[in-house]
Amino acid sequence: MTRLRHLVLVLGDQLDLDAAAFDGFDPAQDAVWMAEVAEESTHVWSSQPRIALFLAAMRHFAQAVRSAGRPLHYRRLDDPDNRGTLAAELAAALQTLSPARVLMTAPGDWRVWQALKEVVAEAGLELELREDRHFFCTVREFAAHARGRRTLRLEFFYRELRRRHGVLMQGPGADAQPIGGQWNFDADNRAPFGPAGPGAVPPRSRFEPDDITREVLALVARRFADHPGALNHFAWPVTRAQALQALQQFIDQRLPHFGRTQDAMWPGEPWLYHSHLSAALNLKLLSAREVVQAAEAAFHAGHVGIESAEGFIRQILGWREYVRGIYWTQMPGYLQRNALQADQDLPAWYWSGRTDMACLREAITQTLALGYAHHIQRLMVTGLFALLLGVRPQQVHAWYLSVYVDAVEWVELPNTLGMSQYADGGLMASKPYVATGRYIERMGGGCAGCRYDPAQRVGERACPFTTLYWDFLERHQALLARNPRMSLQVKNLARLTAAERDAVRQRADAIRAGQVGVPA
Incomplete structure (x- = not known):
């Protein structure tokens, strides 16, 4: 029996029959390997729409691989002996198939790449990465x-x-x-x-x-x-x-x-x-x-x-x-960045949408139902609130990676930590994208039906976005004053009296304590 020449690994976000990993593929001596595993749905608590999209697309692609005449070794999630992780499944496949070489198109997740590379090395082989031609820039x-x-x-x-x-x-x-x-x-x-x-x-x-x-x-x-x-x-x-x-x-x-x-x-x-x-x-x-x-x-x-x-x-x-x-x-250090030293927990209602802030309720319930929200809902509603509240950026990252059907770490993580949460200290974005509730009102966020007034920063009807905006400027005043694009916003703090600043701080503390923003 001829030894298997190449085992081509295909991940759930590499569903292209013309990918570089297939260059020179010979059905007589090469084979394709794919695996559905629970770990990819549980390392972050992935939403049902996201899980379903990946699995459905993978199974349809497996059908296309077979139709193209390419030998395929495919492990389904519901196979009774599924080992639960990509590493364990690949280790077993390498032992059984004993390929001469293992190759794949460059993956989109550092964690997955490291795990697969380690398994292949333990088998005495090297993992050959080929360029992903789906991009304009290497x-x-x-x-x-x-x-x-x-x-x-x-x-x-x-x-x-x-x-x-x-x-x-x-x-x-x-x-x-x-x-x-x-x-x-x-x-x-x-x-x-x-x-x-x-x-x-x-x-x-x-x-x-x-x-x-x-x-x-x-x-x-x-x-x-x-x-x-x-x-x-x-x-x-x-x-x-x-x-x-x-x-x-x-x-x-x-x-x-x-x-x-x-x-x-x-x-x-x-x-x-x-x-x-x-x-x-x-x-x-x-x-x-x-x-x-x-x-x-x-x-x-x-x-x-x-x-x-x-x-x-x-x-x-x-x-x-x-x-x-x-x-x-x-990567990998980027994942741990937290330039603003944010330390709050993500509010539990991000997983349910049960908040009385209309724009957040709309964006989150839509996200959970559809696995989708457009870029302004992500950046200037769910992301903005987390930034102003001071949520640990790694928790925000885990939520975004969990709930959106298009979330793959290479694209989601910099968008979340860098653009949305400014956790990289300005490496990729020139300033923190912060605004009061008036921005959301202007862009059509449904403020007219909300119990909170975006024009007010303190008081029972004050919009939490507006309160937290002024609190954010106060807490990070020294850092933001050095940013030319934020200097005017920081200077506006001078308009607030000491009593007004204290009222903002007290209202912001109540929001962080969960006393504001949840249905009575």
Whole structure:
């Protein structure tokens, strides 16, 4: 019997038949290995929609692997002898299959990479990592960009990638300039909806569960019944074909309206004009290149305006690549950063949505039901409250990684610790993103139906966001005063008398003690 040449490891977020790990694959002497294990749903207490998405997509991909004629060793979560961890399952597979080499596409999780690398080494083999071609920028290229810089800024990195890949550029070679005469249209893309709201919003792309997905939903409901979230709204794309369909529907129906109001919120409207493609991108059912190309083509065809095309492309070509570079150049120490010395526990109602703050109730109950919230709900509602409250950033990270269907650590961790919680002290974001409740009111967060008034910072009706904003400035005044982008906000503290500051502090203490913000 011929010895197995290559065992190709495929993780749940590497679902691409054309991945680099398959380069040179020979069905006569190579095989694929995949495993569903409980550990990946319990190392953080993952929500039911997140678990279901990964398992359903993995099982559909396994079907595609077999259809492509590639030998597959697949361990299901409900197999009676499932060992429960990727490390244990791989160790057993290596002993049984005895491959000459083990290889995989570079993973998206430091913890998983370390565990698999250790198992392979114990078997006397090396784990060969191949580049993930779904990205525009390699980790080495980002490291070269970052070398020698005291701080990292998205804008400089984004411009570099735009030039390198010729995206939304005009003119020859080195003289090329950004189309529209400016690099970003962020200032044009912050408008709220009018008093009547967004109007008729195109429907979300829905994919009714087939037999494979229904089997997964039943398994998750049974096996993970005590995990947060719900499955009755599950309609995410779980195959390559579905992901491509979702991409086309976004380009045709929502991208033309995406730009100006991409930061806006509206109660009862979770989907709005956003793409809802991040989960498919992070599972590798779509590549960043084809998504950017589709948006750019729509602009050149006159289907969408520059503000919508550039605003969306910046999220993919800019921000997504940026946070991946930060993750892989800063781990493993990045996970422990806590520049603001935040020490509060995450409020228990983050797992239930039972709070009387309307914007948080809306964002959290939506998140638990759908496994989804758009970027402003994450950054400026759930994330902002945790930052102002002073929650340990590692607890905030664990919550985000648990509840969102698109959460893979390489993208979630820098967004949470760096952008949302400023726990890296400004490595990736130029300032803490803090605001009063008036920002949420302006962007359509449902304040009109809330018991709290965003214009008040003290008193029974004071919005907790507003109280905690002033308390945050007071507590971190020395640090923030050194930040040019925060100096004006810090100077506003001088307008408060000693008595007003004391009242803010007392109200903030009551909020931290759980005496404010929960239903009576």
